[in-house]
Amino acid sequence: MADTTATPTPPVTHTAAGPVAPAPPARPRNKLRAWAIRAPLLPALVFMIVVTQLPFVATLVISFFDWNSLYPDAREFAGFQNYSEILSDPDLRKSVLTTLTLTATTVIASLVLGLALALLLDRRFRGRGLVRTLLIAPFLVVPVAAALLWKHVLYNPEYGLFNGMLTWFGGDGAPQPDWVSSMPLVAVEASLIWQWTPFMMLILLAGLQSRSAEQIEAARIDGAGTWQVFRFLTLPHLRRYLELGALLGSIYVVQNFDAVFTITSGGLGTANLPYTVYQTFYQAHENGVASAAGVLVVIGSLIIATFALRVVSSLFREEVFSK
Amino acid sequence: MTTAKAGASAGETGENGGAKGGAQGGTKGGAAVVAKGAAKAVSRAGAGEAPPLQRKARRRSAALGLLAWLTGIVFFLPVAWMVLTSLHSESDAATNPPSVAASLTLDGYREFFGAEGGASPWPALINSMTASVVSTALVLLLALPAAYALSIRPVRKWTDVLFFFLSTKMLPVVAGLLPVYLFAKNTGLLDNVWLLVILYTSMNLPIAVWMMQSFLAEVPVAVIEAAQIDGARLPVVLSRVVAPIAAPGIAATALICFIFSWNEMLFARVLTGVIAQTAPVFLTGFITSQGLFLAKVCAASVVISLPVLAAGFAAQDKLVQGLSLGAVK
Numbered sequence: 001m002a003d004t005t006a007t008p009t010p011p012v013t014h015t016a017a018g019p020v021a022p023a024p025p026a027r028p029r030n031k032l033r034a035w036a037i038r039a040p041l042l043p044a045l046v047f048m049i050v051v052t053q054l055p056f057v058a059t060l061v062i063s064f065f066d067w068n069s070l071y072p073d074a075r076e077f078a079g080f081q082n083y084s085e086i087l088s089d090p091d092l093r094k095s096v097l098t099t100l101t102l103t104a105t106t107v108i109a110s111l112v113l114g115l116a117l118a119l120l121l122d123r124r125f126r127g128r129g130l131v132r133t134l135l136i137a138p139f140l141v142v143p144v145a146a147a148l149l150w151k152h153v154l155y156n157p158e159y160g161l162f163n164g165m166l167t168w169f170g171g172d173g174a175p176q177p178d179w180v181s182s183m184p185l186v187a188v189e190a191s192l193i194w195q196w197t198p199f200m201m202l203i204l205l206a207g208l209q210s211r212s213a214e215q216i217e218a219a220r221i222d223g224a225g226t227w228q229v230f231r232f233l234t235l236p237h238l239r240r241y242l243e244l245g246a247l248l249g250s251i252y253v254v255q256n257f258d259a260v261f262t263i264t265s266g267g268l269g270t271a272n273l274p275y276t277v278y279q280t281f282y283q284a285h286e287n288g289v290a291s292a293a294g295v296l297v298v299i300g301s302l303i304i305a306t307f308a309l310r311v312v313s314s315l316f317r318e319e320v321f322s323k
Numbered sequence: 324m325t326t327a328k329a330g331a332s333a334g335e336t337g338e339n340g341g342a343k344g345g346a347q348g349g350t351k352g353g354a355a356v357v358a359k360g361a362a363k364a365v366s367r368a369g370a371g372e373a374p375p376l377q378r379k380a381r382r383r384s385a386a387l388g389l390l391a392w393l394t395g396i397v398f399f400l401p402v403a404w405m406v407l408t409s410l411h412s413e414s415d416a417a418t419n420p421p422s423v424a425a426s427l428t429l430d431g432y433r434e435f436f437g438a439e440g441g442a443s444p445w446p447a448l449i450n451s452m453t454a455s456v457v458s459t460a461l462v463l464l465l466a467l468p469a470a471y472a473l474s475i476r477p478v479r480k481w482t483d484v485l486f487f488f489l490s491t492k493m494l495p496v497v498a499g500l501l502p503v504y505l506f507a508k509n510t511g512l513l514d515n516v517w518l519l520v521i522l523y524t525s526m527n528l529p530i531a532v533w534m535m536q537s538f539l540a541e542v543p544v545a546v547i548e549a550a551q552i553d554g555a556r557l558p559v560v561l562s563r564v565v566a567p568i569a570a571p572g573i574a575a576t577a578l579i580c581f582i583f584s585w586n587e588m589l590f591a592r593v594l595t596g597v598i599a600q601t602a603p604v605f606l607t608g609f610i611t612s613q614g615l616f617l618a619k620v621c622a623a624s625v626v627i628s629l630p631v632l633a634a635g636f637a638a639q640d641k642l643v644q645g646l647s648l649g650a651v652k
Contacts, residue, residue, distance in 0.1 A: 038478050040468030044528060047465060051525035052491045055499035117394060125388030131395035137402045140635035142586050144603040145624035149405050152620050161404055164421040202643040255495050257589045262610055277497040287501060294498035305493035309486060
């Protein structure tokens with residue numbers, strides 16, 4: 001059905017005719033029929049609205065109350081007080097900055113590494129399938145387990161693998177840094193980059209393999225070198241996939257809780273917004289403030305999501321169109 | 324190496340020597356045969372390139388292949404080290420420099436499963452399995468009809484509906500966490516694995532709808548129409564006609580949903596306690612150091628990651644499609 005509806009119209013437009021030409025005409029006596037068509041969709045739709053939209057409305061309402069769960073009777077309407085409290089709290093402001101740094105560093109580094117790996121894997125060599133499998137493994141370790149692995153087994157200053165390797169190569173006099181306390185944010189980022197690079201690689205590899213081989217051959221016959229092919233054919237083709245990887249990566253990494261919670265427990269200036277929200281209501285019991293922070297996180301995500309939706313929508317359009 | 328091999332095998336009959344030489348490129352005594360294979364490739368391509376240039380390209384190609392292998396190994400090293408450490412005794416696991424060749428033992432696993440006293444991980448593993456499997460089943464049950472209404476017999480403005488599902492995925496989890504917590508507290512659902520089932524279902528439903536939508540779009544409409552002419556109603560059409568045709572896609576969707584539910588920790592951490600804690604929450608017990616416990620931590624990580632590793636490797640090709648919500652094929 002989707003192929004008959006192929007149309008260059010943006011999928012999100014609200015035209016009445018719409019891209020669904022084969023849908024039954026909306027004659028009044030067909031109202032029942034229209035509901036019959038809608039019926040299979042409704043359980044999922046209603047479920048999603050109830051479970052994801054209602055809590056958010058509640059968060060919005062709570063964010064306007066001064067409400068500490070240890071003093072439930074002292075709950076009162078506070079207007080924008082929670083918001084001004086957050087925006088003037090240096091710790092919370094710092095957690096916004098931390099979230100941005102953590103997300104940007106992780107996403108950009110794993111994109112660059114992922115691109116390099118995708119280019120390496122796009123060539124034929126012996127054992128390519130096995131190398132791909134090896135590379136995917138970090139992404140498939142349960143996030144909490146991965147964070148524990150980095151914290152205890154790799155970073156440990158006394159017997160972690162990193163310092164052990166320094167001893168191997170540098171002898172007894174080798175430096176033995178305490179990775180987590182000397183560079184806490186970098187430590188968290190490194191473990192996240194390790195987990196997210198395979199994700200980027202997979203998306204970019206899919207992008208590389210959807211290139212038109214004829215176009216590249218034609219360019220080669222015209223005398224284009226490897227770099228020129230990469231710069232003027234591969235990179236423009238990959239742009240959309242790079243954007244998609246960056247945006248999906250941002251959406252997941254902005255929400256990261258596991259690594260921060262496990263490696264540093266939010267200490268040493270690594271508390272990001274999700275961790276701060278968690279702490280505000282789980283340990284400080286400040287429901288109103290936590291909700292206001294949650295609303296701010298949503299606003300931030302909406303900005304990212306608007307771009308993300310546009311990218312996905314353009315890929316989606318291309319895919320429907322190409323069928 | 325590959326070019327020579329391809330050239331040789333593409334060459335006409337009786338070129339076994341060339342093909343073999345190409346395959347063995349670099350081994351002693353094969354040089355002459357390799358040259359023959361290369362010459363064959365050149366003459367076939369008709370590019371008229373000199374053999375040294377071919378050899379240079381081949382060397383470059385081999386170097387890049389080696390580089391790919393090296394990075395693959397570097398990325399895999401922490402995982403390999405985790406597995407190796409889990410098989411060492413606690414004292415061998417905590418040495419500097421690392422003892423690679425220490426004798427192997429299953430003590431770490433024994434201790435993780437509670438041989439030395441301490442909490443058994445089985446309740447947590449069973450909770451995780453329940454939450455992941457049941458929520459995945461629920462997701463499929465809701466997503467299959469929804470995807471049908473979005474691809475085979477699409478409702479009006481079906482793309483808008485599709486994008487609504489996607490947009491819910493972009494709402495940060497923390498934003499809805501507090502109301503869910505308060506709701507659970509007031510209804511006595513705190514520390515109840517079924518609340519996680521509901522939440523994981525909502526977490527994965529958008530992904531499933533997107534994936535299934537693209538899988539169902541490939542089901543031929545004629546087959547469905549034939550079934551409907553025979554008088555089959557929608558549930559029958561879905562279970563007897565659509566599901567078997569889209570089975571590989573449904574399996575991939577199920578694997579992705581399973582992985583995400585299994586990995587989830589924020590909801591589980593906040594909403595469960597002693598009874599309903601899941602495997603990732605059980606792992607958080609290892610966050611603070613407890614003396615010599617590296618082998619135990621590694622054993623725990625290996626055991627808890629095993630279902631995901633197995634599912635992920637099995638669905639390697641579908642992984643990217645699920646993670647990009649069906650946007651990348």
